[in-house]
Amino acid sequence: MTFHLLVVPGVIVDRWARTWSERRPGVPLEIVPVGPRAAADALLAKEGDAGLIRLPVDKESFHAIPLWTEETVVMAPRDHLFAAAEGEVFVADLADETLVRPLDDVLAWESVPGADVARPDDTAEAVEFTAAGGGVLVVPRSLARLHHRKDLVVRVVPDAPTSSVGLVWERDSHTELVEEWIGIVRGRTANSTRGRAEAAPKPDSGRGRAAAQAARAAKGRRRR
Numbered sequence: 001m002t003f004h005l006l007v008v009p010g011v012i013v014d015r016w017a018r019t020w021s022e023r024r025p026g027v028p029l030e031i032v033p034v035g036p037r038a039a040a041d042a043l044l045a046k047e048g049d050a051g052l053i054r055l056p057v058d059k060e061s062f063h064a065i066p067l068w069t070e071e072t073v074v075m076a077p078r079d080h081l082f083a084a085a086e087g088e089v090f091v092a093d094l095a096d097e098t099l100v101r102p103l104d105d106v107l108a109w110e111s112v113p114g115a116d117v118a119r120p121d122d123t124a125e126a127v128e129f130t131a132a133g134g135g136v137l138v139v140p141r142s143l144a145r146l147h148h149r150k151d152l153v154v155r156v157v158p159d160a161p162t163s164s165v166g167l168v169w170e171r172d173s174h175t176e177l178v179e180e181w182i183g184i185v186r187g188r189t190a191n192s193t194r195g196r197a198e199a200a201p202k203p204d205s206g207r208g209r210a211a212a213q214a215a216r217a218a219k220g221r222r223r224r
Helices: 015-021 041-046 124-132 141-145 176-186 206-224
Strands: 002-009 029-033 052-056 063-071 072-077 098-100 116-118 136-140 150-157 162-172
Touching: 002 176, 015 029, 015 150, 015 176, 041 162, 052 063, 052 116, 072 124, 098 124, 124 136, 124 150, 124 162, 136 141, 150 176, 162 176
Parallel strands: 002 029, 002 052, 098 116, 098 136
Antiparallel strands: 052 162, 063 162, 072 136, 072 150
């Protein structure tokens, strides 16, 4: 038996994977890379038991535990004007730029900024396009870290849309192993329990029952 965990780009699971190997040494953990747009369908296709994927997901099909929301940043060539910005760039500053927006973009823009938009196939290609001077790229920080390049600068965009990551699994696939992974992600110890009923009271010893019977008999005699 193997526990298959779908993981989207930018998510690091090393610490949790080590904990899993300590608690479930007999069940190998297999990390299955998956694109952000394909992750939910992959879970429905039983390609993974659970996934650390981008939210939101269909609540009718999945359980989801939100884990974190990422800071959004812009990546630009090192000789770009944004390189001189002290810490932050705002969405309004993107108005005259070519926004490099890959087809696997995970940011839900209400109104896409920029004078023009370039649409590479994926984020890796978008980073290459940006480094070549094709425009600027706005992504969650984890993707900027994943695709770090010395010829690109990274600046925070505090008013841009954000992207969240969550632990997701199918509603009809809540297994003991999924529950184990939930516990690891939430930081529960190996000895902790969840949803267990309160411990039943200890049964009376024979001595206790005898004393109770004697008390009832004495009470009956007083009534007579």
